[in-house]
Amino acid sequence: MAERHRAREEPEACSVSGCKEDGERSVASKKYQAAMPGVALKGEVGRRVHLCKSHYREYRKKTKQERDLDRAAW
Numbered sequence: 001m002a003e004r005h006r007a008r009e010e011p012e013a014c015s016v017s018g019c020k021e022d023g024e025r026s027v028a029s030k031k032y033q034a035a036m037p038g039v040a041l042k043g044e045v046g047r048r049v050h051l052c053k054s055h056y057r058e059y060r061k062k063t064k065q066e067r068d069l070d071r072a073a074w
């Protein structure tokens with residue numbers, strides 16, 4: 001996956017409330033909120049949320065854990 005250049009538009013800010021980083025990635029907001037129910041998001045959340053590197057990493061970590069739990073559950 002190549003990193004996208006920011007030439008076209010201004011970068012979206014990270015959608016997590018209180019975070020001032022630029023969003024590096026975007027994920028479906030439903031999925032994000034399912035994985036991270038305790039995280040407050042900024043006002044206008046569309047179908048996708050934008051995440052900075054560190055918040056994206058947290059999200060990935062969480063979803064990975066859940067996959068691992070699913071695998072262990074049987």
Ligand SMILES: [Zn+2]
Nearest residue numbers: 014019052055
């Ligand atoms: Zn962030």
